[in-house]
Amino acid sequence: MMAFNIIITGIGGQGVVSAGTMIAEAALAEGLRIRSSDATGLAQRGGSVHSQIKIGEQVSSAILHTGTADVVLGFEPLEASRWAHMLKRDGVAIVNSNPVYPVTVKNGMLRYPDIEEQKKVFDERGARSIWLDGHALTEKIGNMRVLNSIMIGFTAAKTKIPIGLDTLRRVIAEKVPSRTIEVNLKAFDMGYKVGSEEP
Amino acid sequence: MDTQKLRHPILLMGNHAIARGALEAGVKVVAGYPGTPSSEILTYLAGEADRRGLHVEWSTNEKVAYEVAYGAALAGVRALMTTKHLGVNLLSDALLVSAYTGVNGGLVVVTADDIHPFSSQNAEDTRYYARLAKIPCIEPTNVQEAKDMVSDAFTISEELQLPVLFRVTDRICHAKSDAILDEINQLNMPPSFVKDDSRYVMVAPNARRRVEWLNGQMDKAAALSENYPGNRVEAENSAKVGVIASGVTYEHTIEALNVLGLRDDVSVLKLTFTNPLPKQMIAGFLRNHSEVLVVEEIEPIIEKEVNSVAHQLGVETSIHGRLDGYIPREHELTPDRVGVGVTRILKMDDPSLDEAEYKTPELVRRIPNLCAGCPHAASYYALKQAMRRVGGRGAVTGDRGCYNQGTNPPLSAIDTCVCMGASISMASGLRHAGVDGPIVAVIGDSTFFHNGIQPLVNAVHNTADVTVMILDNGWTGMTGHQPNPNTGLNATGKTAPKVSIEDMVRACGVEHVQVVSPYNVKETINALVATMNHKGPGVVISRQVCPVQDNRVRRRAGERLSFTRYAVDRDRCTGCLYCVNSVGCPALDTVDGKITINSEQCIGAGCAPRCVLQKR
Numbered sequence: 001m002m003a004f005n006i007i008i009t010g011i012g013g014q015g016v017v018s019a020g021t022m023i024a025e026a027a028l029a030e031g032l033r034i035r036s037s038d039a040t041g042l043a044q045r046g047g048s049v050h051s052q053i054k055i056g057e058q059v060s061s062a063i064l065h066t067g068t069a070d071v072v073l074g075f076e077p078l079e080a081s082r083w084a085h086m087l088k089r090d091g092v093a094i095v096n097s098n099p100v101y102p103v104t105v106k107n108g109m110l111r112y113p114d115i116e117e118q119k120k121v122f123d124e125r126g127a128r129s130i131w132l133d134g135h136a137l138t139e140k141i142g143n144m145r146v147l148n149s150i151m152i153g154f155t156a157a158k159t160k161i162p163i164g165l166d167t168l169r170r171v172i173a174e175k176v177p178s179r180t181i182e183v184n185l186k187a188f189d190m191g192y193k194v195g196s197e198e199p
Numbered sequence: 200m201d202t203q204k205l206r207h208p209i210l211l212m213g214n215h216a217i218a219r220g221a222l223e224a225g226v227k228v229v230a231g232y233p234g235t236p237s238s239e240i241l242t243y244l245a246g247e248a249d250r251r252g253l254h255v256e257w258s259t260n261e262k263v264a265y266e267v268a269y270g271a272a273l274a275g276v277r278a279l280m281t282t283k284h285l286g287v288n289l290l291s292d293a294l295l296v297s298a299y300t301g302v303n304g305g306l307v308v309v310t311a312d313d314i315h316p317f318s319s320q321n322a323e324d325t326r327y328y329a330r331l332a333k334i335p336c337i338e339p340t341n342v343q344e345a346k347d348m349v350s351d352a353f354t355i356s357e358e359l360q361l362p363v364l365f366r367v368t369d370r371i372c373h374a375k376s377d378a379i380l381d382e383i384n385q386l387n388m389p390p391s392f393v394k395d396d397s398r399y400v401m402v403a404p405n406a407r408r409r410v411e412w413l414n415g416q417m418d419k420a421a422a423l424s425e426n427y428p429g430n431r432v433e434a435e436n437s438a439k440v441g442v443i444a445s446g447v448t449y450e451h452t453i454e455a456l457n458v459l460g461l462r463d464d465v466s467v468l469k470l471t472f473t474n475p476l477p478k479q480m481i482a483g484f485l486r487n488h489s490e491v492l493v494v495e496e497i498e499p500i501i502e503k504e505v506n507s508v509a510h511q512l513g514v515e516t517s518i519h520g521r522l523d524g525y526i527p528r529e530h531e532l533t534p535d536r537v538g539v540g541v542t543r544i545l546k547m548d549d550p551s552l553d554e555a556e557y558k559t560p561e562l563v564r565r566i567p568n569l570c571a572g573c574p575h576a577a578s579y580y581a582l583k584q585a586m587r588r589v590g591g592r593g594a595v596t597g598d599r600g601c602y603n604q605g606t607n608p609p610l611s612a613i614d615t616c617v618c619m620g621a622s623i624s625m626a627s628g629l630r631h632a633g634v635d636g637p638i639v640a641v642i643g644d645s646t647f648f649h650n651g652i653q654p655l656v657n658a659v660h661n662t663a664d665v666t667v668m669i670l671d672n673g674w675t676g677m678t679g680h681q682p683n684p685n686t687g688l689n690a691t692g693k694t695a696p697k698v699s700i701e702d703m704v705r706a707c708g709v710e711h712v713q714v715v716s717p718y719n720v721k722e723t724i725n726a727l728v729a730t731m732n733h734k735g736p737g738v739v740i741s742r743q744v745c746p747v748q749d750n751r752v753r754r755r756a757g758e759r760l761s762f763t764r765y766a767v768d769r770d771r772c773t774g775c776l777y778c779v780n781s782v783g784c785p786a787l788d789t790v791d792g793k794i795t796i797n798s799e800q801c802i803g804a805g806c807a808p809r810c811v812l813q814k815r
Contacts, residue, residue: 036375047567061454062374065534107779
């Protein structure tokens with residue numbers, strides 16, 4: 001089996017690193033080996049964050065080689081587009097379409113690229129990008145902090161991630177705070193359902 | 200834990216692996232100062248301290264931490280010291296002399312080098328210090344080895360009676376991997392300090408003798424390096440091209456060769472005991488290959504030594520690396536960057552890099568900013584107002600901590616940032632040079648205790664007319680909220696005496712001292728103006744606990760948090776963006792050119808300009 005490579009990317013506070021840890025723990029439970037690496041940047045909140053994960057029977061180096069990511073899982077559009085070059089030609093980007101504007105955009109110093117422009121970054125690579133409105137789904141659930149469980153569920157439906165659904169659910173239940181187990185599993189299931197329904 | 204369970208792999212972060220390795224090796228005393236990417240090692244051990252009978256401390260700075268650990272090692276117990284690369288500069292004063300006395304119990308200095316750098320002032324290679332101090336250096340290649348080789352490092356340290364530099368980088372520290380644990384050892388090493396002034400009192404005659412001893416120990420270390428199982432040729436084949444790789448670059452090399460399909464075309468010499476180098480082993484590898492690429496992070500240290508081995512042997516092998524540009528001169532290595540060097544030697548196209556499409560897209564950078572409600576943002580707002588009121592250009596010298604981010608727009612509030620404590624001494628230098636206007640040094644509470652006290656004494660002693668603004672948020676925030684002498688807690692979470700900053704400042708001889716809350720903007724501006732107008736050194740302590748950590752502590756204690764809710768009167772907001780540009784709080788959003796408050800982020804500090812702010 002070739003390694004299955006994922007880059008999860010977003011901003012501080014969105015649950016990027018914990019999503020990466022849950023996927024890595026689930027891969028471990030499936031008997032696979034893991035190399036992963038987190039870059040949390042400087043800001044406690046609001047800075048760029050990413051997590052690179054390789055899972056497989058044989059893995060080496062906690063950094064992905066360019067063009068070897070099976071999935072770029074973007075919790076924020078700009079942060080997802082930054083990593084387009086890491087995708088395989090037949091890779092897929094799954095992107096939460098809700099922008100979080102840097103302060104330099106808020107005060108008009110810089111321009112945030114349109115979503116259409118950002119879609120083009122993936123199109124030009126010949127990679128597929130799937131966009132979902134994560135904010136709307138968290139609102140449906142009534143908890144803004146379950147975006148990562150939704151994204152993992154959606155990924156399970158849309159990609160060939162070599163981890164069983166039951167394993168993912170079990171690890172989520174183990175890893176999230178006990179009073180949020182139910183709402184996180186609901187979020188995972190909703191992400192999976194939405195991912196299975198859409199073409 | 201039974202052995203069966205131990206053989207089951209777990210997911211382990213590199214820093215936790217190092218901590219676990221120290222436990223397995225029977226460490227007794229641990230000291231360090233927080234610094235990315237090293238901090239989680241000590242935090243993990245602090246959590247284990249009570250039940251395993253360890254002494255674990257956050258020291259006031261790295262030199263102090265090293266000397267604590269060194270003292271323990273002289274007493275015959277195993278001691279670990281943790282630091283980031285910049286801390287090694289500070290502790291080197293003690294390190295270089297301690298190599299002369301040597302140690303009794305094993306002493307391992309874990310240095311986590313931020314080599315890229317991702318969050319540091321410079322990108323330095325602390326392996327030079329192993330050469331300068333003449334001590335062994337170990338560089339694990341992955342998380343499993345990071346755990347396993349801590350035990351090796353203690354053994355080597357005791358065998359040679361020398362401190363060992365255990366050198367890791369961000370891609371070990373913050374990597375996660377499957378790893379197998381081993382048993383935790385309880386060592387029977389009772390502490391005892393035996394007087395031996397000819398060894399421990401480093402006056403010159405003793406030093407002249409001990410340097411001979413030290414050089415002899417390093418000859419023994421060279422033999423250990425030749426036979427160390429972590430130094431070996433991997434995947435031996437008949438290839439004429441070879442790679443010599445140390446630390447994490449070994450794993451990048453294997454990944455690059457796998458991706459490029461070159462595993463049979465290139466052989467690899469893996470090095471983990473890298474000072475002194477196994478010169479015989481390297482000589483053999485050179486003789487078997489016509490071209491060799493040396494990969495390492497971040498300076499071409501091994502590369503130069505390999506060149507010297509080749510020269511001594513008179514072998515014709517071409518040696519490539521950072522020196523001749525086969526590997527980029529700066530920054531961390533990746534599988535891509537190693538692949539470029541290998542394909543260049545093989546004179547083949549690197550299929551993954553020649554395509555223009557593989558270039559990183561040029562996109563808006565997300566500049567790190569201070570958190571919503573950060574008291575530092577309020578302090579900077581007040582500082583800029585005060586500077587304007589006093590007039591003259593002046594300067595703001597910054598220091599190391601979260602408040603560094605005050606350099607970024609829209610605050611753009613500090614003019615320098617070099618190293619821990621430099622704000623106060625550099626401010627003094629600017630004043631003595633004759634710079635006009637208010638000169639303000641901005642320094643955090645932890646940084647003040649780390650290396651800010653001596654510069655303040657110096658400013659008093661030499662009558663430097665400067666204003667020192669101590670941003671006191673009660674914690675060492677930037678590195679993940681570790682306690683410091685001002686927190687009232689120690690590393691293991693127990694109550695500790697709180698060292699008063701204002702008492703310390705007065706004891707340094709400063710007479711003009713004021714304590715304010717930055718959330719009270721008016722009071723803070725007035726205190727700063729008064730201090731700037733005061734002749735001679737003056738201190739304003741801007742005190743407000745870090746809300747991120749305070750809220751975390753209160754939540755953990757079971758408190759239900761409620762914040763004052765603010766809203767913006769959008770009819771009155773003119774969209775001038777003064778608030779965004781003057782405070783830059785991330786809780787301030789712009790929608791259709793006007794301000795709104797992001798209720799998910801706002802913590803109700805109420806520190807933004809109040810022109811249109813309303814309590815809800």
